[in-house]
Amino acid sequence: MTSPPPPDRTHQDDDLDRRRTYGAVILLEIIVIAALWAFSRYFGA
Amino acid sequence: MSLIDWAVIGTYLVWIVYDGLKRTKAANEVEGYFLANRSLPWWVAGLSVMATQMSAITLVGTTGQAYSDGMRFVQFYFGLPIAMVILSVTLVPFFYRARVYTAYEYLERRFDARTRMLTSLLFLASRSLALGVVISAPAVILSIVLDWNMPLTVLAIGAPTAVYTMFGGVQAVAWTDVKQMGVVLAGVAAAVIVLVTGLPSSVSLGEAMHIVGAVGRLKTVDFSFDLHEQYTFWSGTLAGLFLMLSYFGCDQSQVQRYLTASSIDEARSSLLMSAYVKIPLQALILMMGVLVFAFYLFTQPPMLFNPVFQNRLAASPRAAEYAELDQKFAAAFEARRQAALDLAGAERSGDAYRIAGATVKFRGADALLKNVRVKAASLVKDVTGDSSYNDVNYVFPTFVTTRMPVGLIGLIIAAIFAAAMSTAAGEMNALATATVIDVYKRHLKPVAPDAHYLKVSKLATGFWGLVACVVAMYAASLGSLIEVVNRFGSFFYGSLLGVFVLAIMTKRATGRGAFWGLIAGMAAVAAVAKYTTIAFLWHNVVGVVVVVTVGMIISLFDRAKPAGATVS
Numbered sequence: 033m034t035s036p037p038p039p040d041r042t043h044q045d046d047d048l049d050r051r052r053t054y055g056a057v058i059l060l061e062i063i064v065i066a067a068l069w070a071f072s073r074y075f076g077a
Numbered sequence: 078m079s080l081i082d083w084a085v086i087g088t089y090l091v092w093i094v095y096d097g098l099k100r101t102k103a104a105n106e107v108e109g110y111f112l113a114n115r116s117l118p119w120w121v122a123g124l125s126v127m128a129t130q131m132s133a134i135t136l137v138g139t140t141g142q143a144y145s146d147g148m149r150f151v152q153f154y155f156g157l158p159i160a161m162v163i164l165s166v167t168l169v170p171f172f173y174r175a176r177v178y179t180a181y182e183y184l185e186r187r188f189d190a191r192t193r194m195l196t197s198l199l200f201l202a203s204r205s206l207a208l209g210v211v212i213s214a215p216a217v218i219l220s221i222v223l224d225w226n227m228p229l230t231v232l233a234i235g236a237p238t239a240v241y242t243m244f245g246g247v248q249a250v251a252w253t254d255v256k257q258m259g260v261v262l263a264g265v266a267a268a269v270i271v272l273v274t275g276l277p278s279s280v281s282l283g284e285a286m287h288i289v290g291a292v293g294r295l296k297t298v299d300f301s302f303d304l305h306e307q308y309t310f311w312s313g314t315l316a317g318l319f320l321m322l323s324y325f326g327c328d329q330s331q332v333q334r335y336l337t338a339s340s341i342d343e344a345r346s347s348l349l350m351s352a353y354v355k356i357p358l359q360a361l362i363l364m365m366g367v368l369v370f371a372f373y374l375f376t377q378p379p380m381l382f383n384p385v386f387q388n389r390l391a392a393s394p395r396a397a398e399y400a401e402l403d404q405k406f407a408a409a410f411e412a413r414r415q416a417a418l419d420l421a422g423a424e425r426s427g428d429a430y431r432i433a434g435a436t437v438k439f440r441g442a443d444a445l446l447k448n449v450r451v452k453a454a455s456l457v458k459d460v461t462g463d464s465s466y467n468d469v470n471y472v473f474p475t476f477v478t479t480r481m482p483v484g485l486i487g488l489i490i491a492a493i494f495a496a497a498m499s500t501a502a503g504e505m506n507a508l509a510t511a512t513v514i515d516v517y518k519r520h521l522k523p524v525a526p527d528a529h530y531l532k533v534s535k536l537a538t539g540f541w542g543l544v545a546c547v548v549a550m551y552a553a554s555l556g557s558l559i560e561v562v563n564r565f566g567s568f569f570y571g572s573l574l575g576v577f578v579l580a581i582m583t584k585r586a587t588g589r590g591a592f593w594g595l596i597a598g599m600a601a602v603a604a605v606a607k608y609t610t611i612a613f614l615w616h617n618v619v620g621v622v623v624v625v626t627v628g629m630i631i632s633l634f635d636r637a638k639p640a641g642a643t644v645s
Binding site for chain 2: 050053054057058060061064065068069071072075076
């Protein structure tokens, strides 16, 4: 028995993927800045 | 420098020129020559974006800045990831679908020919000068530190770059950028390893970090809001956002990189690569400067890092004063070295009281050493009459040439060459594109076979390569030219972004509004730069706001009918 083919990707799927990517960029930036801040606080104190 | 180092540099140059020239076949028509037939994978376009942005000035200058001032400069890039997301949503799909060669080409479709011409000419003027500086700055430093002939150093960087860019077009630029980024990263990794292993065996990396942190070298995030402070969280995130939007969205040397990608999504991904990587990479480069500082806590550095000025002082009538300062410097260094070792010992003990005492003692010793260096710099200024003397750019090359092992010296110099060449190649390619597409084809010869335009494109690339070398030699003898170039760039960037905001975000804006808005924006930035002490990053915000405001007011009173498409 074969599994049914995956449904075609829609425009909305692509949009959602892109939004996730942009969210990941901003989240990563926040993490990097927080890490830099923590690093300088730890060693500069 | 040893034969092995020369061999490394020679191998790098031959490899890059060969790799660039291999792409000549793919550049047999104008679209292939300037846009790689829109066929490049995202990671190639992405590395090309990064390599074009990271010049030798970034590699050498910011390392020196971190040595003397710490890692605060990293905040300059805080707006970059946000800018990349905004550009991915707005300008990237817009440019890509418009199937333009240059960003300014779109402005004619939306506004008029004179707005396109003005923006393109401003780009040509500012980028051609900047291109000269991109080559000149590392050439001056390398020629002084290694005692090389200056014109030959300029030619060693400029000529191979012009050759492979001229014959291979954007394909050569992009694929050599990939290799050049690899060489730069290898150089950075080698330097970090040598620096970390070069610390005394009695001092761990963590203790060294505590020591350099005690004198502010690890201060990275400053949340104070001060318009006059160059690098803060707010200037980097808000004002820096405008600069990055303008540089990556409106500067042809960057726009052309992602227009070579094979689809809109690939173009987006190429920009987002910088969004993920740029801040950590810049932090690593700055950390290299901090590690050089840590290294020179235990190994005596020269009092002046620029050997030319050292020699001039030693041969001047005030040589005795210089020798006396040198002795004081040696004594101050020894006191600081001991204080640093004491602080490391205190850190190991974990005794808070002892750490506090050792920290105060180390800060005092560091201030004394700094004071001697300030006096030495003041002596240089008196003797040479050079009031802008500053040797931070010589710190990293001096470390490399005097402290790195044989072979790695060649690698790091090849990395400096690579950083300069990758930026210069992208700029030569972009200058040629704007010259041929916005000026030659638009105004001088609108109808001709593709082969004719291809030939003119190659000649234009060669011409800009030649201009770059001439400007680089001229810039070397005029230190202030670098400042002029930077200032000119800052007048241009914010205002240019303002024109694109008018173009894509509003339907009402007209060509007349955009044209006079751009003039008003540049005038406003010039006035702010002349009459206020507001940090230059904020000039970009001023430019955007004035262009959009003036442009909209003029457009509202303009009888001309707005045309073209907008994002909204």
